[in-house]
Amino acid sequence: MRLENGNRVVIVGGGPAGSCAALQLLRLASEAALQLEVIVLEARDFSRPGPAGCNKCAGILSSAAVRRLEALDLTVPPDVVQAELDAYILHLGRTELPIYPPDPARRIYSVYRGGGPRLGGSPCPHSFDGWLLDQARERGAIVRRSRVRTIRASVRPIIVTPKEQIEADLVVLATGVNSPTPIDPAWGYKRPQTETMAQDEVPMPSGLTAGVHIYFGHPRGLIFGALIPKGRFASISLLGHGLPHDAVSLFLEEQGLLHSLPNVTTRLCGCTSRVVVSPASGFYADRFVTVGDAAVTRLYKDGIGAAFHTAEVAMRTAIERGVSRAAFEAGYRPTCQRIAVDNWFGQFLFRLWNIPRSTPFLLSAWQRTLQNELAFPVMRQVHTNAMWGIFTGDESYRRILIALSHPAAVLAFLRGMLMRSGAFVKES
Numbered sequence: 001m002r003l004e005n006g007n008r009v010v011i012v013g014g015g016p017a018g019s020c021a022a023l024q025l026l027r028l029a030s031e032a033a034l035q036l037e038v039i040v041l042e043a044r045d046f047s048r049p050g051p052a053g054c055n056k057c058a059g060i061l062s063s064a065a066v067r068r069l070e071a072l073d074l075t076v077p078p079d080v081v082q083a084e085l086d087a088y089i090l091h092l093g094r095t096e097l098p099i100y101p102p103d104p105a106r107r108i109y110s111v112y113r114g115g116g117p118r119l120g121g122s123p124c125p126h127s128f129d130g131w132l133l134d135q136a137r138e139r140g141a142i143v144r145r146s147r148v149r150t151i152r153a154s155v156r157p158i159i160v161t162p163k164e165q166i167e168a169d170l171v172v173l174a175t176g177v178n179s180p181t182p183i184d185p186a187w188g189y190k191r192p193q194t195e196t197m198a199q200d201e202v203p204m205p206s207g208l209t210a211g212v213h214i215y216f217g218h219p220r221g222l223i224f225g226a227l228i229p230k231g232r233f234a235s236i237s238l239l240g241h242g243l244p245h246d247a248v249s250l251f252l253e254e255q256g257l258l259h260s261l262p263n264v265t266t267r268l269c270g271c272t273s274r275v276v277v278s279p280a281s282g283f284y285a286d287r288f289v290t291v292g293d294a295a296v297t298r299l300y301k302d303g304i305g306a307a308f309h310t311a312e313v314a315m316r317t318a319i320e321r322g323v324s325r326a327a328f329e330a331g332y333r334p335t336c337q338r339i340a341v342d343n344w345f346g347q348f349l350f351r352l353w354n355i356p357r358s359t360p361f362l363l364s365a366w367q368r369t370l371q372n373e374l375a376f377p378v379m380r381q382v383h384t385n386a387m388w389g390i391f392t393g394d395e396s397y398r399r400i401l402i403a404l405s406h407p408a409a410v411l412a413f414l415r416g417m418l419m420r421s422g423a424f425v426k427e428s
């Protein structure tokens, strides 16, 4: 089951996974001198402000994601980049702990996925998803604004929209997890499990150190909350178990952020969206493959980078090995499995991190460890680099855990425990 000249590939969903699948397919097909018709069906208009035009995310582009775009000869244009993020500031009770990138050449950006906050006023920020979809169009994809109703299982899959029925030689499901999955149960696809996150936009608070601010503890159920600068606005993104419906208000109040907002009554947007916490099953079959969130993603981090990664490997498999279940099993599944296994390490790391975070003695020992590392060259700053990797998604969780288990890293932490309480921590 190979793709042949004149075959049609229909990609359902034009978020990062769908657009990247189109870009990769067109690139790989051209290298293989194969002429394909690539159609992307996307329901949203990304130029619209507010939830209607937005794929509801904190909008941090990891350096891995930026590198994957560069490999496609794509540079995120300055009017799409909302801020360059060169520090993460962890708020730990009364202390503020800044973490800097181990390698300044690693660029991390914040972007808007749609046309910016609903009440943001003009000019609207430029959408990252809209820009990426335009790149796919410019390189030869046919992009149509259409919500797919169902994908029927048949010898050639049939994609049903309100206006037409399209037969395809391969259908790529890239619908994420924030819309109903338009797929006939006969395919045997089971979508990933998710958790609900709360998301909001506020005017950029004053008096905060530049960078992404990470908060813990409040409100009840919070795993962590992030405040991400985006031009004249900031996104607030809260991840937690069973967060209350007014989580963002409580967060602003309990983290003491209200006083730094220019206008406390101004909440400019707001949504709850789903984040993936387990892989899908049945995510490929003959002439059918799923990419991005709808298949598997990285735990709590770098979902856009993971969407690029799965889209690339799935499309490479389609071109080089074929579009049968067996081809995807051999060429695509191992990548998804590696991501899923890495997430187990991630889960362990987040649990591990909760121990010092909630134990004052261990927390100050660990802070001293980070302080001591400042005297070392960057490559030896294991704990600092680990924190950067955990919160930015710039490193695999497995590699972070291996680095932290190294005897030198354990010794450094023990030394931090034995030292008297240091005065380096900035009291906020």
Ligand SMILES: Cc1cc2nc3c(=O)[nH]c(=O)nc-3n(C[C@H](O)[C@H](O)[C@H](O)COP(=O)(O)OP(=O)(O)OC[C@H]3O[C@@H](n4cnc5c(N)ncnc54)[C@H](O)[C@@H]3O)c2cc1C
Pocket (backbone or CB within 6 Å): 012, 013, 014, 015, 016, 017, 018, 041, 042, 043, 044, 055, 056, 057, 058, 059, 060, 061, 062, 146, 147, 148, 149, 174, 175, 176, 177, 178, 179, 180, 182, 197, 198, 199, 237, 238, 273, 274, 275, 291, 292, 293, 294, 297, 301, 302, 303, 304, 305, 307
């Ligand atoms: C609150 C929150 C914050 C996050 N923050 C970050 C972050 O800072 N950085 C990061 O890298 N990741 C982040 N993520 C994860 C990231 O949003 C996802 O991993 C990423 O968007 C996945 O891309 P995707 O293309 O698979 O899915 P999506 O981005 O969800 O795109 C799916 C597309 O399919 C379209 N679609 C759906 N159904 C249909 C249909 N029937 N017909 C046609 N089109 C359809 C949708 O309109 C959408 O455009 C966050 C997630 C959440 C929930």
